[in-house]
Amino acid sequence: MYFPSSLITTAQLQKEYEKPNVILLDCTIDKVGQSLKDAQLALIPNSLFFDIENTFSDHSSPLPHTLVSTEIFTKGIQELGINQNSIIILYDRWGVYSSPRAWWMFKVMDFEQVYVLDGGLPAWQEKHEPIADQYIKPLAKGNGEARFNRAWYADKDYILTQYQNSGTRIIDARSQARFTASAPEPRAGLRRGHIPYSSNLSFDLVLEGNNYRSKEELKKLFETFNATHEQIFSCGSGVTASILAFASHLIGNQNIKVYDGSWSEWGQEDLDLPIAQ
Structure with a gap:
């Protein structure tokens, strides 16, 4: 390196x-x-x-x-x-x-x-x-x-096979208000809510101003997500999910994926995918 x-x-x-x-x-x-x-x-x-x-x-x-x-x-x-x-x-x-x-x-x-x-x-x-x-x-x-390298990648079909798996943690980088469906989605045609069994960690929490927080602070933020579990990060369009994925990588987690379609795909009304609120 x-x-x-x-x-x-x-x-x-x-x-x-x-x-x-x-x-x-x-x-x-x-x-x-x-x-x-x-x-x-x-x-x-x-x-x-x-x-x-x-x-x-x-x-x-x-x-x-x-x-x-x-x-x-x-x-x-x-x-x-x-x-x-x-x-x-x-x-x-x-x-x-x-x-x-x-x-x-x-x-x-x-x-x-x-x-x-x-x-x-x-x-x-x-x-x-x-x-x-x-x-x-x-x-x-x-x-x-x-x-x-598929080890870093998740799509809709992969999420459907894993979201109920106790060894997988899906972590949503959107705001808590969007995660809990109390705020509207900024993109038209999307339902409110989140992927069932997923957790919320708003991306801005891993940042302090323009910088990443220290590794010690990041470890505290991620301590509820078992490091031995696969971690799949989602957000609105895959951008802020990557901020969390990088933070997880910094503290040594290696089994990391980003859901490329994120809520822009999962939340589509016509797909009728499982949603929790």
Whole structure:
């Protein structure tokens, strides 16, 4: 492992970001009701854009942010100049929001040397490090190749076989109000509630401002979820679920999956899947 943890600090990045085998990816996407598209572009120097919304989402699916095929993922990362031995560092301009989603995508595609910058761009700016206003262009096409690793992935059919299993914990990253059906869903056409037998851990609880909480604090948050159990993380569209999945990974849990469709799929009225409130 290139770094001692999958979560790296600005000080660690400052020493590494100019090295030729380091690939620095801005993974920013819009939040629900919030966008940075009209803001002046501010980046860590040497950044490439990992376009989750377009290049790396399956637009043949009606669901948001659905994972693409290995062929499309391979083509996309090769165009970014990513090699099989690249050191991949991910960040986003919000702080910590979509970078863990990108981390999970790379893990599903069987890449090992993948890291998330704690605090993202705001943490970099707080240290008065240099800022760029445009992305760099890859020097050459990469040779990185995706291989689907099902150990990290859950879909609707898998959830249906596991949600009543006492050895599986489904952990929902949505707010408690959405989990308990006391608040409406932000996307139209979705029922309220949660997957039966699932638990709620709102994603913002693992964060303190723009950063992840300490490992000791994370362990306390996860102590009710037996580490020997399989953990499947869900949310609205698979983004904030990845924030929890990464937090669980940081404290040593290894049997981790993200439900790619999440509530955008499970809550659909026409699917009539089992729901608890």
